[in-house]
Amino acid sequence: MYEKKYSSENKDRIRSYFFVIRQLASREIGSRNKGKRLGQLWNVITPMVSMLTMSILFAFVFERDFGQFMPFVFTGTIVFGFFDGGMSGCLGSLSGNKNLMIRTKIPRNILVIEKLYVAFIQMLFSIIGYVIVLIATGTQVGFFAFLIPVDVVLSAVIILGLGKILAVANVYFADISYFYKIIMRFVFYGSAIFYEAEILSPVMQQIIMFNPIYLSISFARSCILYNSMPAAGIWIRLIIYAVVVYILGTLIFKKGSQDVVAKL
Numbered sequence: 001m002y003e004k005k006y007s008s009e010n011k012d013r014i015r016s017y018f019f020v021i022r023q024l025a026s027r028e029i030g031s032r033n034k035g036k037r038l039g040q041l042w043n044v045i046t047p048m049v050s051m052l053t054m055s056i057l058f059a060f061v062f063e064r065d066f067g068q069f070m071p072f073v074f075t076g077t078i079v080f081g082f083f084d085g086g087m088s089g090c091l092g093s094l095s096g097n098k099n100l101m102i103r104t105k106i107p108r109n110i111l112v113i114e115k116l117y118v119a120f121i122q123m124l125f126s127i128i129g130y131v132i133v134l135i136a137t138g139t140q141v142g143f144f145a146f147l148i149p150v151d152v153v154l155s156a157v158i159i160l161g162l163g164k165i166l167a168v169a170n171v172y173f174a175d176i177s178y179f180y181k182i183i184m185r186f187v188f189y190g191s192a193i194f195y196e197a198e199i200l201s202p203v204m205q206q207i208i209m210f211n212p213i214y215l216s217i218s219f220a221r222s223c224i225l226y227n228s229m230p231a232a233g234i235w236i237r238l239i240i241y242a243v244v245v246y247i248l249g250t251l252i253f254k255k256g257s258q259d260v261v262a263k264l
Contacts, residue, residue: 017107017110020110020114021110021113021114021117022117025114025117025118025121028118048074048129050077051070051074051077051133068137070137071130071137071139071224071225072221073193073194074129074130074133075217075220075224075225076191076192076193077126078123078126078127078130078220079213079216080193080213080217082122082123082152082155083158083159083212083216084184085118085119085122086156086160087159087162087163087166087180088180088184089116089118089119089163090112090115090116090159090160090162090163090164090166091166091167091170091176091177091180092167092170092177093111093112093114093115093167094111094112094167094170094171094257095170095171097111101260108253108257109164109253112164112167112253113160115163116156116159116160116163120152134224139224139225141224141227142227144222144223144224144227144228144229145223145227146223147223147229147230148220151223151238154216154238154239154241154242155212155238157242157245158216158238158241158246160246160249161242161245161246161248161249161250162245162249163249164253165248165249165252165253166180167253168252168253168257171256171260172256187213190211191208191211191213191214192208192217192218197214197218209233212237212238212241215234215238218230218234219235219238
């Protein structure tokens with residue numbers, strides 16, 4: 001009887017937390033789209049314009065076929081956008097919700113998870129444009145595309161772990177947001193979004209394999225563009241990243257978020 005009651009209470013708690021996440025996400029997305037006539041459509045248009053710009057520029061630089069290069073670049077931009085959107089959102093999840101934390105007893109984990117949820121919603125809108133590009137360029141998508149949810153889950157776990165660290169760091173070190181932008185600029189060019197890693201030197205190829213965003217992009221390209229199983233090394237590294245970063249992020253968040261209101 002006790003176990004059933006405990007299980008029921010857990011389910012109710014999870015449902016209530018998910019309701020809060022959806023409400024917070026709806027409010028945030030609504031605020032972003034306020035005053036925009038096209039609303040959510042901009043979430044489809046913006047990444048497509050960015051992708052087209054990079055495709056035209058770098059197809060000329062690298063002398064690549066534009067039709068094949070578009071899906072290649074768009075795959076990279078969507079994955080990078082998911083990581084960057086999720087982590088930049090998590091960065092201000094605590095520092096930007098001081099009043100909410102004072103007025104309510106909402107678990108602080110929820111504030112970080114909500115930012116990841118918003119980034120996921122934004123990515124889904126980007127995928128609409130991605131599908132249009134795949135159809136327009138005649139890209140044949142095969143069986144291995146069904147592995148993409150695995151890539152998304154592993155990436156989400158990594159983002160959540162890093163996001164928790166960033167959320168706490170931003171409370172204690174306000175300048176972290178500026179460092180984040182600088183670091184992500186380097187990461188952008190080190191994620192092979194618009195070039196193949198094979199053009200790099202062997203040493204740089206080894207270094208880039210430590211970049212989880214590059215690993216996630218490579219996973220997605222293997223499944224969608226090349227219709228093949230991602231290499232074992234990519235699977236192993238992504239799983240290790242997800243486990244280690246999430247555990248580390250959770251420990252840091254649990255310890256660092258205790259006095260966060262007083263620090264703010």
